Amino acid sequence: MRILGIESSCDETGIAIYDDEQGLLAHQLYSQVKVHADYGGVVPELASRDHVRKTIPLIEAAFSEAGCGPESLDGVAYTAGPGLVGALLVGTSIGRALAFGWHLPAVAVHHMEGHLLAPMLEDERPDFPFIALLVSGGHTMMVKVEGIGEYEVLGESVDDAAGEAFDKTAKLLGLDYPGGPLLAKMAEQGVAERFVFPRPMTDKPGLDFSFSGLKTAAANTIRTSGNDAQTKADIAHAFEVAVIDTLAIKCKRALKQTKIKRLVIAGGVSANTQLRNKLERVMQGMQGKVYYPRTEFCTDNGAMIAFAGMQRLKAKQFAPLDMKTQPRWPLDSLKPL
Incomplete structure:
Protein backbone atom coordinates (compact mmCIF):
# COMPACT_ATOMS: atom_id res chain seq x y z
CA MET A 1 0.00 0.00 0.00
CA ALA A 118 8.45 9.17 13.80
CA PRO A 119 11.13 6.80 15.22
CA MET A 120 9.29 4.00 13.39
CA LEU A 121 10.71 5.47 10.17
CA GLU A 122 14.16 4.25 11.25
CA ASP A 123 15.61 0.77 10.76
CA GLU A 124 15.80 0.20 14.52
CA ARG A 125 12.26 0.58 15.87
CA PRO A 126 11.12 0.45 19.49
CA ASP A 127 8.86 -2.42 20.54
CA PHE A 128 5.69 -1.72 22.50
CA PRO A 129 5.22 -0.72 25.24
CA PHE A 130 7.41 2.37 25.59
CA ILE A 131 7.44 5.78 27.24
CA ALA A 132 7.41 8.73 24.84
CA LEU A 133 8.71 12.19 25.66
CA LEU A 134 7.22 14.60 23.12
CA VAL A 135 9.03 17.94 23.22
CA SER A 136 8.43 20.72 20.73
CA GLY A 137 7.63 24.41 20.49
CA GLY A 138 3.99 23.78 21.26
CA HIS A 139 3.97 20.65 23.41
CA THR A 140 5.80 18.94 26.24
CA MET A 141 4.18 15.63 27.06
CA MET A 142 5.00 12.28 28.67
CA VAL A 143 3.00 9.40 27.22
CA LYS A 144 2.77 5.69 28.01
CA VAL A 145 2.37 3.88 24.69
CA GLU A 146 0.96 0.36 24.73
CA GLY A 147 0.34 0.30 20.97
CA ILE A 148 -0.69 2.57 18.13
CA GLY A 149 -3.67 4.52 19.41
CA GLU A 150 -3.25 3.16 22.94
CA TYR A 151 -1.94 6.25 24.69
CA GLU A 152 -2.01 7.31 28.31
CA VAL A 153 -0.83 10.87 28.94
CA LEU A 154 1.20 10.70 32.16
CA GLY A 155 2.11 14.37 32.29
CA GLU A 156 2.25 17.55 30.24
CA SER A 157 3.23 21.17 30.49
CA VAL A 158 0.95 23.39 32.56
CA ASP A 159 2.30 26.54 30.85
CA ASP A 160 5.13 27.06 28.34
CA ALA A 161 6.33 24.06 26.37
CA ALA A 162 10.06 23.35 26.50
CA GLY A 163 10.63 24.52 22.92
CA GLU A 164 8.63 27.68 23.56
CA ALA A 165 10.75 28.43 26.64
CA PHE A 166 13.91 27.90 24.55
CA ASP A 167 12.71 30.35 21.90
CA LYS A 168 11.53 32.99 24.38
CA THR A 169 14.79 32.85 26.37
CA ALA A 170 16.78 33.05 23.14
CA LYS A 171 14.87 36.21 22.23
CA LEU A 172 15.76 37.70 25.62
CA LEU A 173 19.40 36.94 24.80
CA GLY A 174 19.07 38.87 21.54
CA LEU A 175 19.05 35.85 19.24
CA ASP A 176 17.07 35.66 16.02
CA TYR A 177 13.95 33.53 15.47
CA PRO A 178 13.75 30.58 15.81
CA GLY A 179 16.08 30.92 18.75
CA GLY A 180 16.12 27.44 20.32
CA PRO A 181 18.88 25.99 18.11
CA LEU A 182 20.85 29.26 18.34
CA LEU A 183 20.64 29.19 22.13
CA ALA A 184 21.95 25.62 22.15
CA LYS A 185 24.88 26.67 19.96
CA MET A 186 25.62 29.66 22.20
CA ALA A 187 25.49 27.38 25.25
CA GLU A 188 28.46 25.40 23.90
CA GLN A 189 30.67 28.39 24.81
CA GLY A 190 29.20 28.77 28.29
CA VAL A 191 31.00 28.17 31.58
CA ALA A 192 29.33 25.47 33.64
CA GLU A 193 27.79 26.36 36.99
CA ARG A 194 28.49 30.10 36.83
CA PHE A 195 24.70 30.37 36.92
CA VAL A 196 22.34 27.73 38.29
CA PHE A 197 18.64 27.77 37.48
CA PRO A 198 15.85 25.77 39.16
CA ARG A 199 14.63 22.39 37.89
CA PRO A 200 10.91 23.23 38.03
CA MET A 201 8.41 20.79 39.54
CA THR A 202 11.03 18.09 40.11
CA ASP A 203 10.62 18.33 43.89
CA LYS A 204 6.91 17.49 43.59
CA PRO A 205 5.35 14.12 42.76
CA GLY A 206 3.87 13.66 39.32
CA LEU A 207 5.01 14.05 35.75
CA ASP A 208 3.67 17.46 34.72
CA PHE A 209 6.06 20.15 33.46
CA SER A 210 6.34 23.92 33.95
CA PHE A 211 8.91 26.11 32.19
CA SER A 212 7.53 29.64 32.57
CA GLY A 213 9.23 30.12 35.95
CA LEU A 214 12.54 28.94 34.53
CA LYS A 215 12.16 31.43 31.69
CA THR A 216 11.47 34.18 34.25
CA ALA A 217 14.57 33.19 36.24
CA ALA A 218 16.63 33.46 33.05
CA ALA A 219 15.07 36.84 32.23
CA ASN A 220 15.92 38.23 35.69
CA THR A 221 19.50 36.96 35.39
CA ILE A 222 19.89 38.48 31.93
CA ARG A 223 18.66 41.83 33.24
CA THR A 224 21.02 41.94 36.25
CA SER A 225 24.19 40.19 35.06
CA GLY A 226 25.54 42.26 32.21
CA ASN A 227 25.35 42.05 28.46
CA ASP A 228 28.75 40.74 27.36
CA ALA A 229 29.02 37.71 25.09
CA GLN A 230 30.49 35.38 27.72
CA THR A 231 27.78 36.17 30.24
CA LYS A 232 25.11 35.47 27.62
CA ALA A 233 26.77 32.15 26.79
CA ASP A 234 26.95 31.23 30.48
CA ILE A 235 23.24 32.02 30.94
CA ALA A 236 22.37 30.02 27.82
CA HIS A 237 24.37 27.07 29.15
CA ALA A 238 22.68 27.22 32.56
CA PHE A 239 19.25 27.45 30.97
CA GLU A 240 19.81 24.55 28.61
CA VAL A 241 21.18 22.34 31.40
CA ALA A 242 18.19 23.17 33.61
CA VAL A 243 15.68 22.22 30.91
CA ILE A 244 17.53 19.01 30.04
CA ASP A 245 17.93 17.98 33.68
CA THR A 246 14.21 18.59 34.27
CA LEU A 247 13.21 16.47 31.26
CA ALA A 248 15.63 13.70 32.27
CA ILE A 249 14.37 13.60 35.88
CA LYS A 250 10.79 13.29 34.68
CA CYS A 251 11.69 10.59 32.15
CA LYS A 252 13.49 8.57 34.80
CA ARG A 253 10.51 8.93 37.12
CA ALA A 254 8.07 7.75 34.42
CA LEU A 255 10.23 4.76 33.52
CA LYS A 256 10.52 3.70 37.18
CA GLN A 257 6.79 4.09 37.80
CA THR A 258 5.82 2.03 34.75
CA LYS A 259 8.79 -0.41 34.89
CA ILE A 260 9.28 0.12 31.15
CA LYS A 261 12.81 0.03 29.71
CA ARG A 262 12.23 1.75 26.36
CA LEU A 263 12.13 5.53 25.90
CA VAL A 264 11.21 7.45 22.73
CA ILE A 265 11.97 11.15 22.36
CA ALA A 266 10.43 13.08 19.48
CA GLY A 267 9.48 16.61 18.46
CA GLY A 268 11.67 19.56 17.55
CA VAL A 269 13.57 19.73 20.87
CA SER A 270 14.53 16.04 20.52
CA ALA A 271 17.13 17.21 17.97
CA ASN A 272 19.06 18.85 20.83
CA THR A 273 22.37 17.01 21.10
CA GLN A 274 22.81 17.56 24.83
CA LEU A 275 19.32 16.22 25.54
CA ARG A 276 20.05 13.09 23.51
CA ASN A 277 23.36 12.56 25.30
CA LYS A 278 21.75 13.01 28.72
CA LEU A 279 18.95 10.55 28.01
CA GLU A 280 21.41 8.06 26.55
CA ARG A 281 23.25 8.12 29.90
CA VAL A 282 19.98 7.82 31.83
CA MET A 283 18.92 4.75 29.85
CA GLN A 284 22.35 3.13 30.16
CA GLY A 285 22.10 3.51 33.92
CA MET A 286 18.64 1.93 33.87
CA GLN A 287 19.74 -0.84 31.48
CA GLY A 288 17.25 0.39 28.93
CA LYS A 289 17.34 1.98 25.49
CA VAL A 290 16.38 5.35 24.00
CA TYR A 291 15.02 5.79 20.47
CA TYR A 292 14.61 8.94 18.40
CA PRO A 293 14.10 9.89 14.76
CA ARG A 294 16.87 11.29 12.60
CA THR A 295 17.22 15.05 12.92
CA GLU A 296 15.24 15.91 9.77
Whole structure:
Protein backbone atom coordinates (compact mmCIF):
# COMPACT_ATOMS: atom_id res chain seq x y z
CA MET A 1 0.00 0.00 0.00
CA ARG A 2 1.10 3.56 -0.68
CA ILE A 3 -0.02 6.86 0.85
CA LEU A 4 0.53 10.59 0.40
CA GLY A 5 1.10 12.55 3.62
CA ILE A 6 0.47 16.29 4.04
CA GLU A 7 1.66 18.30 7.07
CA SER A 8 0.59 21.94 7.52
CA SER A 9 -0.08 22.41 11.23
CA CYS A 10 2.18 25.42 11.80
CA ASP A 11 5.10 26.90 9.86
CA GLU A 12 6.42 23.96 7.82
CA THR A 13 4.81 22.51 4.72
CA GLY A 14 5.74 18.82 4.60
CA ILE A 15 4.83 16.32 1.88
CA ALA A 16 5.83 12.66 1.73
CA ILE A 17 4.95 9.43 -0.04
CA TYR A 18 5.26 6.25 2.03
CA ASP A 19 5.02 2.63 0.89
CA ASP A 20 4.42 -0.03 3.53
CA GLU A 21 6.86 -2.40 1.80
CA GLN A 22 9.46 -0.07 0.28
CA GLY A 23 9.42 2.56 3.01
CA LEU A 24 9.75 6.30 2.41
CA LEU A 25 9.73 7.06 -1.32
CA ALA A 26 9.72 10.86 -1.24
CA HIS A 27 10.08 13.62 1.32
CA GLN A 28 9.64 17.32 0.53
CA LEU A 29 9.78 20.09 3.12
CA TYR A 30 9.48 23.86 3.01
CA SER A 31 10.21 25.92 6.13
CA GLN A 32 8.65 29.34 6.65
CA VAL A 33 11.39 30.56 8.99
CA LYS A 34 12.31 33.51 6.75
CA VAL A 35 8.64 34.50 6.44
CA HIS A 36 8.21 34.87 10.21
CA ALA A 37 11.73 35.92 11.26
CA ASP A 38 11.02 39.67 11.13
CA TYR A 39 8.10 39.19 13.54
CA GLY A 40 9.98 37.08 16.09
CA GLY A 41 7.40 34.30 15.93
CA VAL A 42 4.80 32.61 13.75
CA VAL A 43 2.12 34.88 12.26
CA PRO A 44 -0.88 32.55 11.67
CA GLU A 45 -2.29 34.40 8.64
CA LEU A 46 1.08 34.45 6.88
CA ALA A 47 1.56 30.78 7.68
CA SER A 48 -1.78 29.88 6.10
CA ARG A 49 -1.04 31.88 2.95
CA ASP A 50 2.34 30.25 2.52
CA HIS A 51 0.83 26.77 2.86
CA VAL A 52 -1.60 27.70 0.07
CA ARG A 53 1.31 28.67 -2.16
CA LYS A 54 3.58 25.73 -1.39
CA THR A 55 1.46 22.61 -0.86
CA ILE A 56 0.55 21.72 -4.46
CA PRO A 57 4.06 22.39 -5.88
CA LEU A 58 5.56 20.22 -3.13
CA ILE A 59 3.08 17.41 -3.89
CA GLU A 60 4.14 17.56 -7.53
CA ALA A 61 7.81 17.49 -6.47
CA ALA A 62 7.14 14.46 -4.23
CA PHE A 63 5.55 12.54 -7.12
CA SER A 64 8.56 13.41 -9.28
CA GLU A 65 10.98 12.26 -6.58
CA ALA A 66 9.10 8.99 -6.06
CA GLY A 67 8.72 8.36 -9.77
CA CYS A 68 4.99 7.71 -9.47
CA GLY A 69 1.64 9.47 -9.74
CA PRO A 70 -1.74 9.57 -8.01
CA GLU A 71 -2.76 6.31 -9.70
CA SER A 72 -0.26 4.44 -7.50
CA LEU A 73 -1.75 5.71 -4.21
CA ASP A 74 -4.08 3.87 -1.87
CA GLY A 75 -4.90 6.86 0.33
CA VAL A 76 -4.20 10.47 1.33
CA ALA A 77 -3.28 11.46 4.89
CA TYR A 78 -3.28 14.99 6.27
CA THR A 79 -2.74 16.65 9.63
CA ALA A 80 -6.15 17.52 11.08
CA GLY A 81 -4.86 18.84 14.41
CA PRO A 82 -3.68 20.05 16.80
CA GLY A 83 -2.19 23.25 15.39
CA LEU A 84 -3.07 26.65 13.94
CA VAL A 85 -6.60 26.43 12.61
CA GLY A 86 -5.93 28.33 9.37
CA ALA A 87 -2.84 26.32 8.57
CA LEU A 88 -4.65 23.07 9.35
CA LEU A 89 -7.52 24.06 7.05
CA VAL A 90 -5.15 24.39 4.10
CA GLY A 91 -3.74 20.88 4.40
CA THR A 92 -7.10 19.40 5.34
CA SER A 93 -8.99 20.95 2.41
CA ILE A 94 -6.29 20.03 -0.11
CA GLY A 95 -5.88 16.51 1.24
CA ARG A 96 -9.60 15.84 1.43
CA ALA A 97 -10.23 17.31 -2.04
CA LEU A 98 -7.43 15.26 -3.62
CA ALA A 99 -8.69 12.07 -1.99
CA PHE A 100 -12.21 12.79 -3.28
CA GLY A 101 -10.98 13.63 -6.78
CA TRP A 102 -8.74 10.58 -6.96
CA HIS A 103 -11.42 8.27 -5.49
CA LEU A 104 -9.21 7.39 -2.54
CA PRO A 105 -9.87 7.11 1.20
CA ALA A 106 -8.68 10.03 3.31
CA VAL A 107 -7.08 9.73 6.74
CA ALA A 108 -7.07 12.53 9.34
CA VAL A 109 -3.83 12.32 11.35
CA HIS A 110 -3.11 13.64 14.84
CA HIS A 111 0.03 15.78 14.66
CA MET A 112 1.47 14.48 17.95
CA GLU A 113 0.82 10.87 16.97
CA GLY A 114 2.93 11.62 13.91
CA HIS A 115 5.79 12.81 16.13
CA LEU A 116 5.33 9.88 18.50
CA LEU A 117 5.62 7.36 15.65
CA ALA A 118 8.45 9.17 13.80
CA PRO A 119 11.13 6.80 15.22
CA MET A 120 9.29 4.00 13.39
CA LEU A 121 10.71 5.47 10.17
CA GLU A 122 14.16 4.25 11.25
CA ASP A 123 15.61 0.77 10.76
CA GLU A 124 15.80 0.20 14.52
CA ARG A 125 12.26 0.58 15.87
CA PRO A 126 11.12 0.45 19.49
CA ASP A 127 8.86 -2.42 20.54
CA PHE A 128 5.69 -1.72 22.50
CA PRO A 129 5.22 -0.72 25.24
CA PHE A 130 7.41 2.37 25.59
CA ILE A 131 7.44 5.78 27.24
CA ALA A 132 7.41 8.73 24.84
CA LEU A 133 8.71 12.19 25.66
CA LEU A 134 7.22 14.60 23.12
CA VAL A 135 9.03 17.94 23.22
CA SER A 136 8.43 20.72 20.73
CA GLY A 137 7.63 24.41 20.49
CA GLY A 138 3.99 23.78 21.26
CA HIS A 139 3.97 20.65 23.41
CA THR A 140 5.80 18.94 26.24
CA MET A 141 4.18 15.63 27.06
CA MET A 142 5.00 12.28 28.67
CA VAL A 143 3.00 9.40 27.22
CA LYS A 144 2.77 5.69 28.01
CA VAL A 145 2.37 3.88 24.69
CA GLU A 146 0.96 0.36 24.73
CA GLY A 147 0.34 0.30 20.97
CA ILE A 148 -0.69 2.57 18.13
CA GLY A 149 -3.67 4.52 19.41
CA GLU A 150 -3.25 3.16 22.94
CA TYR A 151 -1.94 6.25 24.69
CA GLU A 152 -2.01 7.31 28.31
CA VAL A 153 -0.83 10.87 28.94
CA LEU A 154 1.20 10.70 32.16
CA GLY A 155 2.11 14.37 32.29
CA GLU A 156 2.25 17.55 30.24
CA SER A 157 3.23 21.17 30.49
CA VAL A 158 0.95 23.39 32.56
CA ASP A 159 2.30 26.54 30.85
CA ASP A 160 5.13 27.06 28.34
CA ALA A 161 6.33 24.06 26.37
CA ALA A 162 10.06 23.35 26.50
CA GLY A 163 10.63 24.52 22.92
CA GLU A 164 8.63 27.68 23.56
CA ALA A 165 10.75 28.43 26.64
CA PHE A 166 13.91 27.90 24.55
CA ASP A 167 12.71 30.35 21.90
CA LYS A 168 11.53 32.99 24.38
CA THR A 169 14.79 32.85 26.37
CA ALA A 170 16.78 33.05 23.14
CA LYS A 171 14.87 36.21 22.23
CA LEU A 172 15.76 37.70 25.62
CA LEU A 173 19.40 36.94 24.80
CA GLY A 174 19.07 38.87 21.54
CA LEU A 175 19.05 35.85 19.24
CA ASP A 176 17.07 35.66 16.02
CA TYR A 177 13.95 33.53 15.47
CA PRO A 178 13.75 30.58 15.81
CA GLY A 179 16.08 30.92 18.75
CA GLY A 180 16.12 27.44 20.32
CA PRO A 181 18.88 25.99 18.11
CA LEU A 182 20.85 29.26 18.34
CA LEU A 183 20.64 29.19 22.13
CA ALA A 184 21.95 25.62 22.15
CA LYS A 185 24.88 26.67 19.96
CA MET A 186 25.62 29.66 22.20
CA ALA A 187 25.49 27.38 25.25
CA GLU A 188 28.46 25.40 23.90
CA GLN A 189 30.67 28.39 24.81
CA GLY A 190 29.20 28.77 28.29
CA VAL A 191 31.00 28.17 31.58
CA ALA A 192 29.33 25.47 33.64
CA GLU A 193 27.79 26.36 36.99
CA ARG A 194 28.49 30.10 36.83
CA PHE A 195 24.70 30.37 36.92
CA VAL A 196 22.34 27.73 38.29
CA PHE A 197 18.64 27.77 37.48
CA PRO A 198 15.85 25.77 39.16
CA ARG A 199 14.63 22.39 37.89
CA PRO A 200 10.91 23.23 38.03
CA MET A 201 8.41 20.79 39.54
CA THR A 202 11.03 18.09 40.11
CA ASP A 203 10.62 18.33 43.89
CA LYS A 204 6.91 17.49 43.59
CA PRO A 205 5.35 14.12 42.76
CA GLY A 206 3.87 13.66 39.32
CA LEU A 207 5.01 14.05 35.75
CA ASP A 208 3.67 17.46 34.72
CA PHE A 209 6.06 20.15 33.46
CA SER A 210 6.34 23.92 33.95
CA PHE A 211 8.91 26.11 32.19
CA SER A 212 7.53 29.64 32.57
CA GLY A 213 9.23 30.12 35.95
CA LEU A 214 12.54 28.94 34.53
CA LYS A 215 12.16 31.43 31.69
CA THR A 216 11.47 34.18 34.25
CA ALA A 217 14.57 33.19 36.24
CA ALA A 218 16.63 33.46 33.05
CA ALA A 219 15.07 36.84 32.23
CA ASN A 220 15.92 38.23 35.69
CA THR A 221 19.50 36.96 35.39
CA ILE A 222 19.89 38.48 31.93
CA ARG A 223 18.66 41.83 33.24
CA THR A 224 21.02 41.94 36.25
CA SER A 225 24.19 40.19 35.06
CA GLY A 226 25.54 42.26 32.21
CA ASN A 227 25.35 42.05 28.46
CA ASP A 228 28.75 40.74 27.36
CA ALA A 229 29.02 37.71 25.09
CA GLN A 230 30.49 35.38 27.72
CA THR A 231 27.78 36.17 30.24
CA LYS A 232 25.11 35.47 27.62
CA ALA A 233 26.77 32.15 26.79
CA ASP A 234 26.95 31.23 30.48
CA ILE A 235 23.24 32.02 30.94
CA ALA A 236 22.37 30.02 27.82
CA HIS A 237 24.37 27.07 29.15
CA ALA A 238 22.68 27.22 32.56
CA PHE A 239 19.25 27.45 30.97
CA GLU A 240 19.81 24.55 28.61
CA VAL A 241 21.18 22.34 31.40
CA ALA A 242 18.19 23.17 33.61
CA VAL A 243 15.68 22.22 30.91
CA ILE A 244 17.53 19.01 30.04
CA ASP A 245 17.93 17.98 33.68
CA THR A 246 14.21 18.59 34.27
CA LEU A 247 13.21 16.47 31.26
CA ALA A 248 15.63 13.70 32.27
CA ILE A 249 14.37 13.60 35.88
CA LYS A 250 10.79 13.29 34.68
CA CYS A 251 11.69 10.59 32.15
CA LYS A 252 13.49 8.57 34.80
CA ARG A 253 10.51 8.93 37.12
CA ALA A 254 8.07 7.75 34.42
CA LEU A 255 10.23 4.76 33.52
CA LYS A 256 10.52 3.70 37.18
CA GLN A 257 6.79 4.09 37.80
CA THR A 258 5.82 2.03 34.75
CA LYS A 259 8.79 -0.41 34.89
CA ILE A 260 9.28 0.12 31.15
CA LYS A 261 12.81 0.03 29.71
CA ARG A 262 12.23 1.75 26.36
CA LEU A 263 12.13 5.53 25.90
CA VAL A 264 11.21 7.45 22.73
CA ILE A 265 11.97 11.15 22.36
CA ALA A 266 10.43 13.08 19.48
CA GLY A 267 9.48 16.61 18.46
CA GLY A 268 11.67 19.56 17.55
CA VAL A 269 13.57 19.73 20.87
CA SER A 270 14.53 16.04 20.52
CA ALA A 271 17.13 17.21 17.97
CA ASN A 272 19.06 18.85 20.83
CA THR A 273 22.37 17.01 21.10
CA GLN A 274 22.81 17.56 24.83
CA LEU A 275 19.32 16.22 25.54
CA ARG A 276 20.05 13.09 23.51
CA ASN A 277 23.36 12.56 25.30
CA LYS A 278 21.75 13.01 28.72
CA LEU A 279 18.95 10.55 28.01
CA GLU A 280 21.41 8.06 26.55
CA ARG A 281 23.25 8.12 29.90
CA VAL A 282 19.98 7.82 31.83
CA MET A 283 18.92 4.75 29.85
CA GLN A 284 22.35 3.13 30.16
CA GLY A 285 22.10 3.51 33.92
CA MET A 286 18.64 1.93 33.87
CA GLN A 287 19.74 -0.84 31.48
CA GLY A 288 17.25 0.39 28.93
CA LYS A 289 17.34 1.98 25.49
CA VAL A 290 16.38 5.35 24.00
CA TYR A 291 15.02 5.79 20.47
CA TYR A 292 14.61 8.94 18.40
CA PRO A 293 14.10 9.89 14.76
CA ARG A 294 16.87 11.29 12.60
CA THR A 295 17.22 15.05 12.92
CA GLU A 296 15.24 15.91 9.77
CA PHE A 297 12.22 14.06 11.19
CA CYS A 298 12.32 15.75 14.61
CA THR A 299 10.71 18.96 13.39
CA ASP A 300 7.37 18.95 11.57
CA ASN A 301 7.46 16.89 8.39
CA GLY A 302 5.28 14.97 5.97
CA ALA A 303 7.04 11.63 6.48
CA MET A 304 5.69 11.18 10.00
CA ILE A 305 2.17 12.06 8.81
CA ALA A 306 2.42 9.58 5.94
CA PHE A 307 3.61 6.82 8.28
CA ALA A 308 0.94 7.49 10.92
CA GLY A 309 -1.64 7.77 8.17
CA MET A 310 -0.61 4.40 6.75
CA GLN A 311 -1.33 2.71 10.08
CA ARG A 312 -4.80 4.26 10.20
CA LEU A 313 -5.39 3.47 6.52
CA LYS A 314 -4.67 -0.23 7.11
CA ALA A 315 -7.15 -0.17 10.01
CA LYS A 316 -9.75 1.45 7.68
CA GLN A 317 -10.11 4.46 9.97
CA PHE A 318 -11.09 6.87 7.21
CA ALA A 319 -12.06 10.53 7.46
CA PRO A 320 -15.61 11.54 6.52
CA LEU A 321 -16.32 13.93 3.66
CA ASP A 322 -16.66 16.96 5.92
CA MET A 323 -13.34 18.77 6.41
CA LYS A 324 -13.09 18.95 10.19
CA THR A 325 -9.97 20.29 11.89
CA GLN A 326 -9.22 20.12 15.59
CA PRO A 327 -6.84 22.89 16.77
CA ARG A 328 -7.09 21.25 20.22
CA TRP A 329 -7.20 17.46 20.11
CA PRO A 330 -6.32 15.31 23.15
CA LEU A 331 -3.88 12.56 22.16
CA ASP A 332 -5.51 10.02 24.45
CA SER A 333 -8.85 10.44 22.63
CA LEU A 334 -7.58 8.57 19.55
CA LYS A 335 -8.97 5.16 18.64
CA PRO A 336 -6.66 2.15 19.03
CA LEU A 337 -5.94 0.09 15.93
